Amino acid sequence: MWSRKELKDRAKSILREIYWCAFGVSIVIALAGGGSSGGGSAYHHNDSNVYNHFDDWRLALILLTISIGIVVLIFLRIFIGYNLEVGGRRYFIQSAQRKNNKKCFSFAFKEGNYIGIVKTMFVTKVFIFLWTLLLIIPGIIKSYAYRMVPYILADNPNIGVMDAIKLSNEMTRGHKFEIFVLDLSFIGWYLLGALALGVGVLFVMPYENATNAELYLVLRNNALTDNLCSSEDLLLQQQNTDEFNEW
Template sequence: MWTRAELKDRAKSVLKISYWKAFLVSLIIAIVAGGDSSYNMRANFKRPFRRNEFNEFTNFNGDFNFNTDFNSDVMVVIAIILIVVLIIFLIVAAFRIFLGAPLEVGGRRYFVESAQNRADMNNIGFAFNRGRYKGIVLTMLWKDFLNFLWFLLLIIPGIVKAYAYSMVPYILADNPNIGYKRAVELSVQMTDGEKFNIFVLGLSFLGWYLLGALAFGLGGLFVNPYKNATEAELYLVLKENAINKGLCTYNELTSNDMLI
């Protein structure tokens, strides 16, 4: 059994030694994975119509005289916009799949290793070794695809499954060639009965992020290392529990390939 206080105390001890390294790694994770980033929705209001402007669109009887003739030129413009949007989407997706996901796994590996007194920035490039890259990309793509399907059903199941699959990057950081199905299966098993506790753990950082938001939203960047270090401690606890329960073996979650 683990408690939030225990995990956070361990994370603080690690950060005392290597905070700025953790900050740089957290910044990379936030950029490539969107992790720990907040997005503010802003409503943009146009100025109200003046009376004479409104009369240009209506007659005195209140009948609308909109003359929206969608001719071929308009359709061409719409088609161009859709193509541009599609291209941007494909570029973002390719960035996430082929660069973002491997960097995220490398970042998670850094924090796991740091929790064991091995804070090495070279772990960021861990996934780009020829023997690891393919397995990591395939597994992360499979995880994101499954999560996307759950979000298509309903928001709540998607969120629940996101917590269920949350250990996949850490599992890959330990064993990049574990296999995409096994990584997802093991993550689901490790988080079984723990998802609500993990949710509450994440919620416990909300106050820090709100405080950080006062500094033009940039303060949250300095909270990310604390959160990432705590989550790495959580993984190590769940990993130990999984081994003790016979869900996996020690060798299955230990990378024998230490090349960077």
């Protein structure tokens, strides 16, 4: 079992040592998560057909520009954002264990890791989207069930799509509501951050990311203890060897 206080206390302990680096990584994770785009509006007051046609073309151009922008954002999210997110998660996992947290982003873009991350993250997001199409609540539940996928990929990018999804589902079974409450516990911090012209929100993100990494480590340990996976599945022995070699 785990408690919010324990996770947060451990996260704060780590952040005392790495806060500003964690802040930068958190910004990258947030940017990699995609963004929202707004639309514009046009008006006309002249009855002339010339001006009407001009307005039609202007509206079409605006819509085309927005559509292209959305496609570009989706493209960046899939082919760059997923890997940046997994690299960022790896940074926080390594930091939580006080292991080497260097080159975490390059790890996600290595030739042998890149495709595995993109494929698994994409399928996971598609599954969540499809569940959301059924009803909002099932989509939310599945988003919590698959919450650990990027963390699992941070350990083993090539574990396989269905294996990563299945393991995340098993890790979070019986913990979804507690994870939901954990998320709610940060709302107060984000509201305080929003009071500082919204800038303060940025300074809360490392705290949340570090706490979520601590959560993953607890759930990962539970999974290993319950034989839901092995250390070989998550390449933990290889990581220890690599760590030793680097030192």
